[in-house]
Amino acid sequence: MTDILAKIAAYKREDVADRKRRRAFAQVDAAAKAASSPRGFKAALEAGHAPGKLSLIAEIKKASPSKGLIRADFDPPALARAYAEGGAACLSILTDGPSFQGADGYLIDARAAVALPCIRKDFLVDPWQVAESRALGADAILVILAMIDDALAADLMSEAARLGMDALVEVHDEAEMERAGKLGSTLVGINNRDLKSFVVDLAVTERLAAQAPADALLVTESGLFVHDDVVRMEAAGAKAMLVGESLMRQVNVAAATKALLG
Numbered sequence: 313m314t315d316i317l318a319k320i321a322a323y324k325r326e327d328v329a330d331r332k333r334r335r336a337f338a339q340v341d342a343a344a345k346a347a348s349s350p351r352g353f354k355a356a357l358e359a360g361h362a363p364g365k366l367s368l369i370a371e372i373k374k375a376s377p378s379k380g381l382i383r384a385d386f387d388p389p390a391l392a393r394a395y396a397e398g399g400a401a402c403l404s405i406l407t408d409g410p411s412f413q414g415a416d417g418y419l420i421d422a423r424a425a426v427a428l429p430c431i432r433k434d435f436l437v438d439p440w441q442v443a444e445s446r447a448l449g450a451d452a453i454l455v456i457l458a459m460i461d462d463a464l465a466a467d468l469m470s471e472a473a474r475l476g477m478d479a480l481v482e483v484h485d486e487a488e489m490e491r492a493g494k495l496g497s498t499l500v501g502i503n504n505r506d507l508k509s510f511v512v513d514l515a516v517t518e519r520l521a522a523q524a525p526a527d528a529l530l531v532t533e534s535g536l537f538v539h540d541d542v543v544r545m546e547a548a549g550a551k552a553m554l555v556g557e558s559l560m561r562q563v564n565v566a567a568a569t570k571a572l573l574g
């Protein structure tokens with residue numbers, strides 16, 4: 313595990329332990345079952361792509377460990393509406409506070425503003441967080457293989473399935489891609505960001521795409537700035553893309569989203 317992921321995993325375990333002390337699983341599970349029905353996240357990505365067009369997961373991201381503050385003027389419902397107007401298929405909302413200045417409320421508010429499916433972008437180290445994510449309204453969760461072992465990944469994925477959510481399984485290298493295949497992942501994200509150096513390189517998707525499970529929908533993540541990047545990632549085999557920083561830095565987010573999609 314990289315230094316940054318080890319640091320995040322350590323404080324997440326403490327945070328989850330604290331949340332569990334305050335709220336029994338039965339309570340979270342009841343809230344998850346009472347939450348507004350899941351919107352099909354993977355189905356929206358499947359429906360949104362076509363030759364010459366990648367589906368967009370547009371990210372609501374205030375800050376990051378690699379870039380610090382990205383967007384000071386930060387209004388999640390307004391950003392969600394701008395992304396919807398710009399043609400995004402789904403939203404990704406960072407809820408981690410310490411490293412990304414996110415908040416659970418951002419997911420609730422952004423999802424309420426639009427009809428798009430939403431993934432809770434956070435660092436999951438306990439199946440309890442999956443039910444919590446659904447209770448917050450999430451339609452999908454992120455499973456970061458670099459941070460957890462296969463047993464925990466399988467538990468997170470089966471808990472997501474139990475609650476009607478999709479799981480985006482994120483990989484960074486060949487070994488993790490092989491693990492994703494063995495776990496039966498059908499929605500696989502290749503993260504172009506090296507989590508040790510924070511260097512972003514679209515060649516990571518080009519290198520790993522051919523090894524993705526045959527039936528998986530492939531998402532390229534991080535470091536997409538212009539439409540030429542989108543064309544390049546489609547040529548590599550991606551069907552969808554996850555984009556945060558480049559859109560978050562724009563004054564007119566809807567127009568920038570349209571321009572990125574071409």
Ligand SMILES: O=C(O)c1ccccc1NCC(=O)[C@H](O)[C@H](O)COP(=O)(O)O
Pocket residue numbers: 316371373376377378379503505507510512533534535536554555556557558
């Ligand atoms: O963004 C970071 O600095 C980062 C650092 C450590 C772990 C994860 C990190 N990012 C999470 C993401 O996956 C990105 O927010 C997402 O792929 C969008 O990337 P970008 O378009 O480059 O903002």
